Amino acid sequence: MGSQAVETLARCPDVRQITIADKNAAGAEALARRLAGAGPEIxxxxxxxxxxTDVVEALRGHDVAASALGPFYRFEAPLVRAAIEAGVDYVSICDDWSAAKQVIEELDGLARQRGRRVVIGLGTSPGLSNLAAAYLARQMDRPLRVTVTVYQPPESGHGMAVLQHVLFIYGGPAPVWRNGRLEMVRAGGIAREVELPMAGRMRVWNAGHAEPVTLPRHFPTLEEVTFLMSVGAWTHLFLWLGRLRLTATPERIDRVANVLARLLPTPKEGTPEPPGALRVDVEGVQEGRAVHRMLCGVGQMRPATGVPLALGAVMLARGEVLTTEGGVYGPEAVIDPVALLRGLREETGLQAYTDVGMTQPLEV
Incomplete structure (x- = not known):
C-alpha cells in the first residue's frame, strides 16, 4: 500500500519531492529507481x-507525512507524536480501532495546540467507508445508523502487517457505537447475512475497526455504528484463535502470524489479486421520513488503499481540506468525499455504486 501511494504521488504534477523512509532500504531504493524521471525528486x-528521534528528524521540513506502516496498534501513536513534534501534517491508513482511539484521546489536544492536522484512517476501510458514510449522512436531516461491511478475500492483502491486523481485529473485544457511547462486543458476537457487490450474499461478523471510533465524533446524531467483515472460510479460524486468547496480545499475534503466513493461500504468480468488496449503509431521517441509502464497490486492496492515502496527502499539502484547524480527525471530518472519489476514479477506474448489482454508478 505504501509503494502504491508513492507511485500515485510521483504522478502528481505539483509534488516536488518524495522521501521514502523505510527499514527496507533495498526495497525503497528499487522503487525509487523504477520511478526515476517520473517527475519529483525521490x-x-x-x-x-x-x-x-530519527523519525522526527526524517519528517522535519516536509509538508505532509503519509504512513502505511502497520501494525497500527504498534506504530500509529508514536508516528503521530513524531509528526506533531516535527511540525508536519499527517495522514495514514490506520485501521486498528485501539490505535485510532489512543491517538484521539492522547494527541488531539497537542495537535490542536501545535496547529497540525492529523487524519487517521484514509485507506479503503476505514477511509472510503467513512467518506461514503459522510456523503450519505449529509443528505439526511438526522443520520442515525451506519453499517460498514467488508469482504476481504483470503488471497488478498499479502504482508505480515495485514495478517497481524486481521488477527488483532478478530482477537478480542471490538467497538460498536450504541446509544451514544462506545461499547465493546466480543469479535464475532454479532453475525449478519449481507449482500455484497460481486461477492454475493455472505455471512459477516463484527470486528475491531476504526469507523465506530471516529464517525460519531463528526456526526453526533448517530445512534449506532457497526463494522462487519468476512475473510471467507478463514474467518472461523481467526475467531477461534481469538476465543482461545491466542491472539490476545501483540506478542501472541506475532507468534501466530509467523505460523499462519506459511499456511494462508497466495495467488499464483502472474494471477491478479482478487478484488474485495465494500458496502456502506446509512439509515436516518429526512423531512420527517425514515430513509435508507447505500453505496458499494469492489477493488483490489493495493490501489483501493494506497491511492486514497496519496490523494489525501496531496489535499492536505494543497490546503484542499474542510478545516484549517489542527487536531486529530477521521477522514469524514476533513476530506471532501466527492473530490476524493472523483480522484480515485480518475486514477484507478474504481467506482462507487448505489446498487449491489453495480449497474448504477454514483455520479460525482
Whole structure:
C-alpha cells in the first residue's frame, strides 16, 4: 500500500519531492529507481520507526507525512507524536480501532495546540467507508445508523502487517457505537447475512475497526455504528484463535502470524489479486421520513488503499481540506468525499455504486 501511494504521488504534477523512509532500504531504493524521471525528486532514507528521534528528524521540513506502516496498534501513536513534534501534517491508513482511539484521546489536544492536522484512517476501510458514510449522512436531516461491511478475500492483502491486523481485529473485544457511547462486543458476537457487490450474499461478523471510533465524533446524531467483515472460510479460524486468547496480545499475534503466513493461500504468480468488496449503509431521517441509502464497490486492496492515502496527502499539502484547524480527525471530518472519489476514479477506474448489482454508478 505504501509503494502504491508513492507511485500515485510521483504522478502528481505539483509534488516536488518524495522521501521514502523505510527499514527496507533495498526495497525503497528499487522503487525509487523504477520511478526515476517520473517527475519529483525521490529520496530514500533508511529508517527504524522505533527510533523517535530519527523519525522526527526524517519528517522535519516536509509538508505532509503519509504512513502505511502497520501494525497500527504498534506504530500509529508514536508516528503521530513524531509528526506533531516535527511540525508536519499527517495522514495514514490506520485501521486498528485501539490505535485510532489512543491517538484521539492522547494527541488531539497537542495537535490542536501545535496547529497540525492529523487524519487517521484514509485507506479503503476505514477511509472510503467513512467518506461514503459522510456523503450519505449529509443528505439526511438526522443520520442515525451506519453499517460498514467488508469482504476481504483470503488471497488478498499479502504482508505480515495485514495478517497481524486481521488477527488483532478478530482477537478480542471490538467497538460498536450504541446509544451514544462506545461499547465493546466480543469479535464475532454479532453475525449478519449481507449482500455484497460481486461477492454475493455472505455471512459477516463484527470486528475491531476504526469507523465506530471516529464517525460519531463528526456526526453526533448517530445512534449506532457497526463494522462487519468476512475473510471467507478463514474467518472461523481467526475467531477461534481469538476465543482461545491466542491472539490476545501483540506478542501472541506475532507468534501466530509467523505460523499462519506459511499456511494462508497466495495467488499464483502472474494471477491478479482478487478484488474485495465494500458496502456502506446509512439509515436516518429526512423531512420527517425514515430513509435508507447505500453505496458499494469492489477493488483490489493495493490501489483501493494506497491511492486514497496519496490523494489525501496531496489535499492536505494543497490546503484542499474542510478545516484549517489542527487536531486529530477521521477522514469524514476533513476530506471532501466527492473530490476524493472523483480522484480515485480518475486514477484507478474504481467506482462507487448505489446498487449491489453495480449497474448504477454514483455520479460525482
Amino acid at each position: 529520496v530514500v532514507r533508511p529508517l527504524d520507526a522505533r527510533n523517535h
